[in-house]
Structures are given as C-alpha cells and as structure tokens.
Amino acid sequence: MSTSSTFRTVPPTADVVIIGGGVMGASTAFHLAEAGVKNIVLVERGDLCFGSSGKPIGGVRAQFSDPLNIELGSRSLRAFQDFPHRPGADIRLDSVGYLFLLTTDRQAAEFEVSVKTQNDLGVPSRMVNPDEARELCPYISTDGLVAAVYSPTDGHARPGLVVRGYADAAARAGVTFATHTNVTGIDTAGDRVTAVHTDRGRIACSTVICTAGAWSGQIGDMVGISLPVRPVRRQLAFTKPLTPPAPRIPFTIDFASSAYFHNSDDGLLFGLADPDQPDGFDTTWTPEWLELFRDVARHRAPELADMEVADGWAGLYEVTPDHNALIGRSSELGNFLYAAGFSGHGFLQGPAVGEIMRDLYLDREPFVDISPLSADRFRTGAETRPEAHVV
Known part of the structure; x- marks a missing residue:
C-alpha cells in the first residue's frame, strides 16, 4: 500500500x-x-x-546507564521482536548482541554499576573479560582492553x-x-x-x-x-564484500573513541562520531572521515584498518544539551x-x-x-x- x-x-x-x-x-x-x-x-x-x-542499519539495545532509557530500550526491543506479528513486517532484526569494549578501570567500574541496574530491570547484560570479548568478536585486539560488556538480546535492524x-x-x-x-x-x-x-x-x-x-x-x-x-552530521561506511565472509559478530563499540562496526549484508559497516563535527544540516558523505575510524581500528581491530570501502552514508543526529x-x-x-x-x-x-x-x-x-x-x-x-x- x-x-x-x-x-x-x-x-x-x-x-x-x-x-x-x-x-x-x-x-x-x-x-x-x-x-x-x-x-x-x-x-x-x-x-x-x-x-x-x-x-541503513540501526542498533537496538537496552544497555543504558539510567533506568528510564533502559526501560524505553527494553520495551522497544520486545516490540521489534514482535514486529512480524504487530504491525506485521520483516525488519531484518538480527539479535547479535552489543559488545562495549572498555579500556580504563574507571569505564569498567561505571559499566559494572550500569549492568547491575540493567539486570535489575530484566536486561541480560554481563561483564566479560578481554579473552571472552575476542571470542565474541574475533576482529578485536585485547591489547589495552580492561573489560567488556555484552548483552545478547541487543542487535540491529533496518530503520x-x-x-x-x-x-x-x-x-x-x-x-x-x-x-x-x-x-x-x-x-x-x-x-x-x-x-x-x-x-x-x-x-x-x-x-x-x-x-x-x-x-x-x-x-x-x-x-x-x-x-x-542541534543537527550534527554522523557518517558511516560499508566495506566491499568480504571473502571469506565475515563471521557473525555483535554490534561492537570501542567506548573511548565511539568507533563501532558490525555485519552488513556481505561485509561490515563502520562508524564513528567525529568530535569536531560542526552543527548543521549538511549530509554530504566525505570519505576522508574514514581516517578517524582507521586510526582507532589500527589498534583496536587491526584487520579492519585496511579493508576496502565500497560506499558510505551521512545522516543527522538530533542532539540535546x-x-x-x-x-x-x-x-x-x-x-x-x-x-x-x-x-x-x-x-x-x-x-x-x-x-x-x-x-x-x-x-x-x-x-x-x-x-x-x-x-x-x-x-x-x-x-x-x-x-x-x-x-
């Protein structure tokens, strides 16, 4: 219709x-x-x-630090899971989980508090050690990794x-x-x-x-x-098809840098929030932005730093103070x-x-x-x- x-x-x-x-x-x-x-x-x-x-692809999660956002995320996750029945559409939901990578003791301590709050509200998130994080996402390097947080019911769908x-x-x-x-x-x-x-x-x-x-x-x-x-441009990129295919990985985020990556059709999707991005409604995709991601990837997920990119996309975050x-x-x-x-x-x-x-x-x-x-x-x-x- x-x-x-x-x-x-x-x-x-x-x-x-x-x-x-x-x-x-x-x-x-x-x-x-x-x-x-x-x-x-x-x-x-x-x-x-x-x-x-x-x-093109949107993350869905209930991993937040405050109860209100946790409840909004959890309620929505259940609705996404039920979407084929109500309202009745395939949204290509893939519950691969979210994996936050933590590189300081302070981050780990703060996330431990958040995980307890999430668990109290029924979210199955948990702290994991660096080795388990690498099992979940084989691309990452454990060098400098203090801990990680994983929730298996998170994932991504098609907005x-x-x-x-x-x-x-x-x-x-x-x-x-x-x-x-x-x-x-x-x-x-x-x-x-x-x-x-x-x-x-x-x-x-x-x-x-x-x-x-x-x-x-x-x-x-x-x-x-x-x-x-405030309108703020955010950019992402898609790799060329990967051979052999990428393993099925969580939506993986390097918390300190905001760099993230996950599966996307026959390759991977990369993203990172540029801290110097000025406000505005410009949604031009600028491939030079990718160097910010590659700089992080060289240390955190080295194999990704040299992957060829096929295309990209830019959109707007709507940011409040x-x-x-x-x-x-x-x-x-x-x-x-x-x-x-x-x-x-x-x-x-x-x-x-x-x-x-x-x-x-x-x-x-x-x-x-x-x-x-x-x-x-x-x-x-x-x-x-x-x-x-x-x-």
Whole structure:
C-alpha cells in the first residue's frame, strides 16, 4: 500500500497532525490509529524515512546507564521482536548482541554499576573479560582492553523497514500521509494550537505532535516553544564484500573513541562520531572521515584498518544539551506534544515512544514516567543525568 500523498492539497481538517515521517512519526501514527484515533494526518517534507531514520542499519539495545532509557530500550526491543506479528513486517532484526569494549578501570567500574541496574530491570547484560570479548568478536585486539560488556538480546535492524511497516499499517487504518509537504507555519489562539500551514494548504486541527527530528527546533520556534535540538552530521561506511565472509559478530563499540562496526549484508559497516563535527544540516558523505575510524581500528581491530570501502552514508543526529530526549506535552500549549532530540537513540526507542505519545494524547498514564524528559527541564535547570553518548 502506498503511503504517499496523491493529492495536490492536504486535508482541510484533522484531529491530529503529526509533523515528521521518521520512526517517531510513523510509530506515533500507528499507535494512535491502532487505539482507534481517527482523522490523523502525517506531514513529511520529503519521503518517509527521509531524515535520521534513513540510516541503513540501526542498533537496538537496552544497555543504558539510567533506568528510564533502559526501560524505553527494553520495551522497544520486545516490540521489534514482535514486529512480524504487530504491525506485521520483516525488519531484518538480527539479535547479535552489543559488545562495549572498555579500556580504563574507571569505564569498567561505571559499566559494572550500569549492568547491575540493567539486570535489575530484566536486561541480560554481563561483564566479560578481554579473552571472552575476542571470542565474541574475533576482529578485536585485547591489547589495552580492561573489560567488556555484552548483552545478547541487543542487535540491529533496518530503520527503513520499520518506518514502512508502521506506515503501511497506519495507512490501512486510515492515516493520511502527506509526503513532500513542508510545514510553513502554525496558528495558535490562547493556549491552543489551531492549525498547521503547509505549502499544500492549511490544516485546522485539535492536536499537533512534533516528531521532526533534527528539524524539531524550527517547528518549536513556530509556536514559541524551545525544543533545543542541534543537527550534527554522523557518517558511516560499508566495506566491499568480504571473502571469506565475515563471521557473525555483535554490534561492537570501542567506548573511548565511539568507533563501532558490525555485519552488513556481505561485509561490515563502520562508524564513528567525529568530535569536531560542526552543527548543521549538511549530509554530504566525505570519505576522508574514514581516517578517524582507521586510526582507532589500527589498534583496536587491526584487520579492519585496511579493508576496502565500497560506499558510505551521512545522516543527522538530533542532539540535546544533555543527550537525552525531549518527550512530553507543552506547558504553554496544551495540545502541542513533542518527541525529539534522541541524540542517536531515536530508532531504538521508537516503538516505546510511539506508545507514550498515544497515551499522552489519550490522557492515559504511560508505562514509564517521562516527566524527566520534558523540554522544560532546560528552563528550570532540573536536567536528567546525561547518558554516555555513543551510537
């Protein structure tokens, strides 16, 4: 089923307008429609999965340091595992686990605390020694490795298939998808949003849900609400097909450098967060970036340093000041909801956040208290504890 708009103008009215057609928007649309909400219009400036969700492979994990992110990750992992049945799509989930490589005693001590918190919440993560880490991932060198952490239920899936799976099910339930449609303004009256303006017409509406990813700050500005999200380019690369084939390995991360690698079709995928990357919406892939990864690989996974690269990709992280998401209802505009600023964790938390947005809209109690993620925390100074920022 097509989920693109085939009309020249948007519907004139809607109960809910969702702005942004990535995993958050698609998940929110699906969960609302599944709950019986009618007259939903999702507006997307490009194609579905146009922004950050367009990354070719996305990690899924419950390994975090704080209970709230652990619960969001765990809930989403269960949804990914159930995706063939609900909503009904193959997302190429591969539960290879996540392997964090630790190179200092301080890192090991901090991860031990996190593992205990994860275990208390039902996540089967565990500390492993360097030799066991190498058994799990034969590419790594144990030189300088102090310890590692492994959770077998983590892994990776295909964001594009997740977005399409949610969107197709939502479209079957009656959601309208207005793709290639730009939001140009939002009307308010008193403490309410009343309409969304687009380059295909005006939509009078009773609720707006902002899931615009790296562009969410611009949407917030249209109604005078601060959604402090910075766009930051992140790049990755794919090797040429490997002969013999690569062994099936965990999603492996050198914690100190943020360099990571894992299986990808007939080769490997490499990634690393460039600490000097300036803010901006540029998504040009620059092969020179690869030298940053190769510098780390020469020591941590030497065989990878000389592998030939076939292609690459660049996308945007949507980063907040404390690297935690913005999820909630505006305190100034009661019918403006938002889910943005996931700082690299959005895809893996998408199913759980879609549930939460449904519950906020329906005035239900979400499965977890998301009040610490209110955008108001940056006004009051009551910031959540920052997550270690990796992938």
